Every structure is written in structure tokens, then in C-alpha cells.
Amino acid sequence: MSHIFPRNSRARLPVIDHGDGVYLVDTTGKRYLDGSGGAAVSCLGHSDAAVTAAIRAQLDRVAFAHTGFFTSDPAERLADALIAHAPEGLDRVYLVSGGSEAVEAALKLARQYALETGQPARHRVIARRQSYHGNTLGALATGGNMWRREPFAPLMIETTHIAPCYAYRGQDPGESAAAYGHRVANELEAEILRLGPETVLAFVAEPVVGATLGAVPAVEGYFHRIRDICDTYGVLLILDEVMCGMGRTGTLFACTQDGIAPDILTIAKGLGAGYQPVGAMLCTAAIHDAIAEGSGFFQHGHTYMGHPAAAAAALAVLGRLTDDGLVARARTMGARLRTALEDAFGQHPHIGDIRGRGLFLGLELVADRETKQPFDPARKLHARLKAAAFEAGLICYPMGGTIDGRQGDHVLLAPPFILEDTHIDEIVTKLGTALAQSL
Structure with a gap:
């Protein structure tokens, strides 16, 4: 029994053990690629020696x-x-x-x-x-x-x-x-x-x-x-x-x-x-x-x-x-991540928009690309997507109510600036898996 007052009393969260670059590792040894930097926080990853x-x-x-x-x-x-x-x-x-x-x-x-x-x-x-x-x-x-x-x-x-x-x-x-x-x-x-x-x-x-x-x-x-x-x-x-x-x-x-x-x-x-x-x-x-x-x-x-x-x-x-050029790196790697997202999901039947700047990117989910009709809020698609991605080993930041506070779903990506091309591939692959399981 925990005496922590959690954000969500119905959630059972893993216990964090340590960070390793762009990854967080829980006490079971499972590794999660931090594709959203928590909430766009961890721009340097989780083991920066200088800091x-x-x-x-x-x-x-x-x-x-x-x-x-x-x-x-x-x-x-x-x-x-x-x-x-x-x-x-x-x-x-x-x-x-x-x-x-x-x-x-x-x-x-x-x-x-x-x-x-x-x-x-x-x-x-x-x-x-x-x-x-x-x-x-x-x-x-x-x-x-x-x-x-x-x-x-x-x-x-x-x-x-x-x-x-x-x-x-x-x-x-x-x-x-x-x-x-x-x-x-x-x-x-x-x-x-x-x-x-x-x-x-x-x-x-x-x-x-x-x-x-x-x-x-x-x-x-x-x-x-x-x-x-x-x-x-x-x-x-x-x-x-x-x-x-x-x-x-x-x-x-x-x-x-x-x-x-x-x-x-x-x-x-x-x-x-x-x-x-x-x-x-x-x-x-x-x-x-x-x-x-x-x-x-x-x-x-x-x-x-x-x-x-x-x-x-x-x-x-x-x-x-x-001094170490990581802002410039965010610009460069952001362009690469966006290209990879567009290649993978640009024609996806349920991705209406891919947007953002640098390593701050969003994908808006729609039931119909032509009409931009959102999914029924009762589906809680954003919550399903978050859970599926986390199970796959990807931390991302889906949210609901995109359009008016009730309708609409999107997922936010804001990974650490130190990510490599292999991490981009991993983000896209795991996000694709999560989309397939939650849509």
C-alpha cells in the first residue's frame, strides 16, 4: 500500500529506477524511450553528466x-x-x-x-x-x-x-x-x-x-x-x-x-x-x-x-x-523526425495533420481525413493510445478535447535533443504499433 496521493488513483504505475540517455528504465528492467520528454521537459535526456x-x-x-x-x-x-x-x-x-x-x-x-x-x-x-x-x-x-x-x-x-x-x-x-x-x-x-x-x-x-x-x-x-x-x-x-x-x-x-x-x-x-x-x-x-x-x-x-x-x-x-549546439541539434533532428512521421503517417487514414516546429511535433487524429471529423470522445482514443504506446515502450503525450475541450484527439512528441536516427526509427515504429492497437 502506498501513501502517495497520485494523479490518478486508479492507475498502477511502474517504479522508475534510472535514466539512460533518451530512455527511462523501471525496476523490472523495462526500457521506455522518452518520446515526449515527460511533458516536454527532458531536453537533455536522463543522464547528462555536465548538469x-x-x-x-x-x-x-x-x-x-x-x-x-x-x-x-x-x-x-x-x-x-x-x-x-x-x-x-x-x-x-x-x-x-x-x-x-x-x-x-x-x-x-x-x-x-x-x-x-x-x-x-x-x-x-x-x-x-x-x-x-x-x-x-x-x-x-x-x-x-x-x-x-x-x-x-x-x-x-x-x-x-x-x-x-x-x-x-x-x-x-x-x-x-x-x-x-x-x-x-x-x-x-x-x-x-x-x-x-x-x-x-x-x-x-x-x-x-x-x-x-x-x-x-x-x-x-x-x-x-x-x-x-x-x-x-x-x-x-x-x-x-x-x-x-x-x-x-x-x-x-x-x-x-x-x-x-x-x-x-x-x-x-x-x-x-x-x-x-x-x-x-x-x-x-x-x-x-x-x-x-x-x-x-x-x-x-x-x-x-x-x-x-x-x-x-x-x-x-x-x-x-x-555552447554545445543542442538547440541547433533540436532543429536538425526535428526536421528528420518530421520527415519520418510524414513518410510513415502522411497518408494514414486517421492522421489528419502533422505539425509543429523543431522537436515539438503533433499528430491530430481524425475519424475521416476528408471531412476532418473527430473520433467520438466516448472512445477516449487519446487514453487508449497512451496506454498502448507505453506498453510498447514509448512515452508520448496524447490528449483529448483538441478542438473544443471535448472533441478531438492528438498526440504530442517532444523527445530529448540528444536523440539519434535509430531513436527516430524506434519512435515511429512504436507509435505505429500503438496506433494500430488503439484505433
């Missing part, structure tokens, strides 16, 4: 010092390194312990910035349907994942949602990608005007939508229009790169591929690569300085923010991603 050495070295010096009393060398160096690589204008780093904390910090900072700059009416947040920004109450309210939100709706902050940029489902026949992107981006302007521009605080979006939609990138030009709208009405643009950032899409920061920079940006997951729980919120100098020159105090904080051992791990991860 574990950095953690060990920091623990030999000091494990923890509260940021109310001290800063630390690894935290300072990590912040410097992140800003050196960050999109233009981002200047300050607020270190936290994960993605939900980073999003909560972003929302609170946006509100405090409004207060410190004499805009107290700004309190409304706009986000997109079928988004996911975390599981704490503020982050959950901001996200557009309906089945996650529903039980806790009475506890949530006020948020409204516009359409995602989801070309596979939203682009009209004969409509160009540019026209589609402009049309859905203009929903933001319409919503700002409906609510009253003076009341709108921020717009929150994932550059490449992760868990809820399955690696959906925006069409070219969409985020340029979003940036213009935010600038016109004084609305802060918060980009959530918790899942899609840190090299996952083939550039260190995903939004650089869209040619824009946000006012506030959140990262986590791949920042620590699973070796330590760590995340960060990055903001512009203007936002930081408004606080520094006003009250001087950001009214927010967590006990483990800026944890020295976590910062040391993240700094080592960042070095592996940049």
Missing part, C-alpha cells in the same frame, strides 16, 4: 539561501546568460520553481505595473481558447483548457478568450495563411474594444501551443499583428514559452521565429531539463524600472525562488543548449 556535476558542485558549497536575505552567484550568472540570449528588450529575470509559478508571477507583475504607472482600471486578461498556462488558479483561469478549468471556475480571476491561430481547423477554403492570421489576430482588437481598452491589462499566448492543441504554431504574420494591437492599446503582451521555449522549437526562444519580442515572457520545463525544478519570468527594463522607481517592491514571492542548486542546474543546461 549533474554542476548540481553536485553547488550542493558542496550551499544548497539554499532565502532570496529575502541573499542573492547567489549561480542565480546572477543564469540571469545574465538568459538576457544575453533573450529577445530584444527583455532585461530582467525573476527565478521561480516551475511554469505555473512563472505565469502567476507574470500576471501579478502586469497588474502591479499598471498600478505603479497610474492605470488602476487595467485588470482584465485576454487569452486564447484551447490554450494552457498552468494549474495554479491564476494560470488556470488564463488558460483556455475547458475541462481543466470547469471544476474551479468559481475561484478564478476574470479572463476572456478569443480564437487560437489553428489553421488546420480555422482557415477557410481559399483563404490565404496571411489573411487567416490577420483575421484571427483581429479578434484581439475586437475584444479589447468590447471590454474597454482602459480596462485591459494583458494578452497571454503560447507562440506554439503545446498540450491542449498539440504543437500548433501560428501562421506567419499573426504575431506581428498581435504585437501591433497590443502596442496600439497599451496592452502588455505576455508570451508563455514554458513548454515551447528553451530550444524545443529549434531556437532558444520560440518567439524569435515569429519576429517579435514580448513585454513579459515565461520559461520553465526545458530550462532545468528535469534535473531541478526551475522556471523564470523575464520582463523589459521599462516594467522593472516602474516598480524600482515606484514602490520599489514587487509584492510577490515564493520560498524556493532563485534556489542556488536549481540555478546552477539551469545554467549548466543553458550552456549545453547554446
Whole structure:
């Protein structure tokens, strides 16, 4: 009998024993290829010597010092390194312990910035349907994942949602990608005007939508229009790169591929690569300085923010991603994996779309390719696929409710950047086996 309170009380999970590169190995010796990096976390695999050495070295010096009393060398160096690589204008780093904390910090900072700059009416947040920004109450309210939100709706902050940029489902026949992107981006302007521009605080979006939609990138030009709208009405643009950032899409920061920079940006997951729980919120100098020159105090904080051992791990991860070329490798291997998926499943009768960027790829499952009709949600195809893949020795990330929170199924792939061609073959083969068994 276990005293662990599990995610799913009806599941009986194997016990993890150790990691070996792109594989996880349970206590029976069974090996699982980590085709989703857990939840797009383990970008360096599970046995990176450089990162574990950095953690060990920091623990030999000091494990923890509260940021109310001290800063630390690894935290300072990590912040410097992140800003050196960050999109233009981002200047300050607020270190936290994960993605939900980073999003909560972003929302609170946006509100405090409004207060410190004499805009107290700004309190409304706009986000997109079928988004996911975390599981704490503020982050959950901001996200557009309906089945996650529903039980806790009475506890949530006020948020409204516009359409995602989801070309596979939203682009009209004969409509160009540019026209589609402009049309859905203009929903933001319409919503700002409906609510009253003076009341709108921020717009929150994932550059490449992760868990809820399955690696959906925006069409070219969409985020340029979003940036213009935010600038016109004084609305802060918060980009959530918790899942899609840190090299996952083939550039260190995903939004650089869209040619824009946000006012506030959140990262986590791949920042620590699973070796330590760590995340960060990055903001512009203007936002930081408004606080520094006003009250001087950001009214927010967590006990483990800026944890020295976590910062040391993240700094080592960042070095592996940049100095050791693993971001570039994610781009190269992502192209190879996508080609292999298209070769194997491009004409599959129940794969409607293969999409994504870098090593962040999704496959949308459909009952009918021609009509794009989804499977009956009662089949719980995503759950069947996850179980079949796991039995075959492949960890992947299927989800349901892709279209509207109820209908639709997809599978997300986000393997470690260190994978080899043989691992690509193994992913495709085992995924094919799982599809055959679950469809």
C-alpha cells in the first residue's frame, strides 16, 4: 500500500529506477524511450553528466539561501546568460520553481505595473481558447483548457478568450495563411474594444501551443499583428514559452521565429531539463524600472525562488543548449523526425495533420481525413493510445478535447535533443504499433 496521493488513483504505475540517455528504465528492467520528454521537459535526456556535476558542485558549497536575505552567484550568472540570449528588450529575470509559478508571477507583475504607472482600471486578461498556462488558479483561469478549468471556475480571476491561430481547423477554403492570421489576430482588437481598452491589462499566448492543441504554431504574420494591437492599446503582451521555449522549437526562444519580442515572457520545463525544478519570468527594463522607481517592491514571492542548486542546474543546461549546439541539434533532428512521421503517417487514414516546429511535433487524429471529423470522445482514443504506446515502450503525450475541450484527439512528441536516427526509427515504429492497437 502506498501513501502517495497520485494523479490518478486508479492507475498502477511502474517504479522508475534510472535514466539512460533518451530512455527511462523501471525496476523490472523495462526500457521506455522518452518520446515526449515527460511533458516536454527532458531536453537533455536522463543522464547528462555536465548538469549533474554542476548540481553536485553547488550542493558542496550551499544548497539554499532565502532570496529575502541573499542573492547567489549561480542565480546572477543564469540571469545574465538568459538576457544575453533573450529577445530584444527583455532585461530582467525573476527565478521561480516551475511554469505555473512563472505565469502567476507574470500576471501579478502586469497588474502591479499598471498600478505603479497610474492605470488602476487595467485588470482584465485576454487569452486564447484551447490554450494552457498552468494549474495554479491564476494560470488556470488564463488558460483556455475547458475541462481543466470547469471544476474551479468559481475561484478564478476574470479572463476572456478569443480564437487560437489553428489553421488546420480555422482557415477557410481559399483563404490565404496571411489573411487567416490577420483575421484571427483581429479578434484581439475586437475584444479589447468590447471590454474597454482602459480596462485591459494583458494578452497571454503560447507562440506554439503545446498540450491542449498539440504543437500548433501560428501562421506567419499573426504575431506581428498581435504585437501591433497590443502596442496600439497599451496592452502588455505576455508570451508563455514554458513548454515551447528553451530550444524545443529549434531556437532558444520560440518567439524569435515569429519576429517579435514580448513585454513579459515565461520559461520553465526545458530550462532545468528535469534535473531541478526551475522556471523564470523575464520582463523589459521599462516594467522593472516602474516598480524600482515606484514602490520599489514587487509584492510577490515564493520560498524556493532563485534556489542556488536549481540555478546552477539551469545554467549548466543553458550552456549545453547554446555552447554545445543542442538547440541547433533540436532543429536538425526535428526536421528528420518530421520527415519520418510524414513518410510513415502522411497518408494514414486517421492522421489528419502533422505539425509543429523543431522537436515539438503533433499528430491530430481524425475519424475521416476528408471531412476532418473527430473520433467520438466516448472512445477516449487519446487514453487508449497512451496506454498502448507505453506498453510498447514509448512515452508520448496524447490528449483529448483538441478542438473544443471535448472533441478531438492528438498526440504530442517532444523527445530529448540528444536523440539519434535509430531513436527516430524506434519512435515511429512504436507509435505505429500503438496506433494500430488503439484505433
